[in-house]
Amino acid sequence: MTSAHHDHHGSDGHAGHSHGVSADADRRWLAIALTLITTFMAAEVVIGILAQSLALISDAAHMLTDAVSIVLALIAMRLAARPARGGFTYGLKRAEILSAQANGLTLLLLGAWLAYEAVRRLIDPPEVEGGLVFGTALAGIVVNIAAAWCISKANRSSLNVEGAYQHILNDLFAFIGTAIAGLIVLLTGFARADAIATLVVVALMFKAGYGLVRESGRIFLEAAPAHLDPDDIGDQLVAHPSVSEVHDLHVWTITSGQPALSAHILVEPVADCHTVRRDLEKILQSDHEITHTTLQVDHTPAEVLEVRTGAAYGDGSHCEAPHGPVHRDEPHAH
Structure with missing residues (x-):
């Protein structure tokens, strides 16, 4: 980002960051978060299938979009850093907005599929292994806190990095919901709690997805920034x-x-x-x-x-x- 780029997130403890530290540091923090997320996500899919838990699978799907959002952020950073040349008089700075839009759309589409599956399971709930769900969700909370901390060290005034950060915060709330659902299944045997937790995750996915699509859409349609009249x-x-x-x-x-x-x-x-x-x-x-x-x-x-x-x-x-x-x-x- 240029020196004229103001960091609006100074309260996050990295106010000096966007001006003093290179984009390489951003990339390093994002890469650490990406490694954490992809490793845990792979394990979670396997456990979700074994535990017959849609809530865990929906969390993993949400984590997949987290991982995609970070990969897109990394690619977009590289593209946006290229100098302006030829017909691209602004360089490729809009690459990050394309990335944010792709991000929002994946959240909306995955959310729609999970909502359909959750409703199906509310009608006919399968047996869910509550203990496995609870344990995995607790581990997920720890992984998400670590990943969110890594991303908060990167420059969040980029819509792209902010998109990745919002994904992971949403995921944190989703894991808390899944942990509660796992505990309910474990203590009461109420299997539908799993599908209800999935619907909570879906609501969070829709909220985050809509926000990203709306923001990136405004930029593509050349609308004035929301705070300027x-x-x-x-x-x-x-x-x-x-x-x-x-x-x-x-x-x-x-x-x-x-x-x-x-x-x-x-x-x-x-x-x-x-x-x-x-x-x-x-x-x-x-x-x-x-x-x-x-x-x-x-x-x-x-x-x-x-x-x-x-x-x-x-x-x-x-x-x-x-x-x-x-x-x-x-x-x-x-």
Whole structure:
């Protein structure tokens, strides 16, 4: 990530990390988490089949998506680090958003299959080995805490790494649910507890999957970041004493934590374009943390000052079809 990339997770005890430590350290922590997860997952599938526990198999399926999310994060990190060249003017920074989307979709699809299986088992519950389920789930809790700790050492302000982290936190709650279900089966013989625990895991999978698909979808559709309102930004820019109009204002996200903005700014005929541009860039950086800006600053044509009608200009001498709303400094209108 670039030096302009702010780490929003300073409270996690690694505030200095994203600026001081290389991506190699991120990769190392992610690789350790990946080894832990894949080893435990393989064992869990075998035990889940032996114990006839869908809750354990669903936890393993969730762990598989954890592992995939970390592998994708590692690949995306490598791709995103490549310099921009040729037609890829931003480099391959969006690789991590593709990875986050793939991640979210796998969670939703696996969740749908497990929900179907869980309902089938609620209707006709098989014999479940409660002791095995309980013991394995406790081991799973330990493994997940260790993996979550490893990933928290990596730079979580990346949607990609955050995706992997959320997967593992979800898994931790899922294992707690499975442990409770195993204990219930062991103490009371109520086999349906296993299917109920599976449905809890599925709910967590849907929540995490939907969040990742929605966030990555916003970025692919070039929507403004959720915390930024382009209309408010336009109003704030046009409030500058020398600015008479702002149009063609676009705010989008290149990749996690890297918002970008472009706009066409019209200033009063007597104003200094360069000074105004610097002022506006400072406002965008200090108030909205947008450091990647492209501002086209022009003097307001005389005919526009005389006749201000509609969004486009009467004689077509300016932008023929501005995108989005036009922000005007109303006191200057005639």
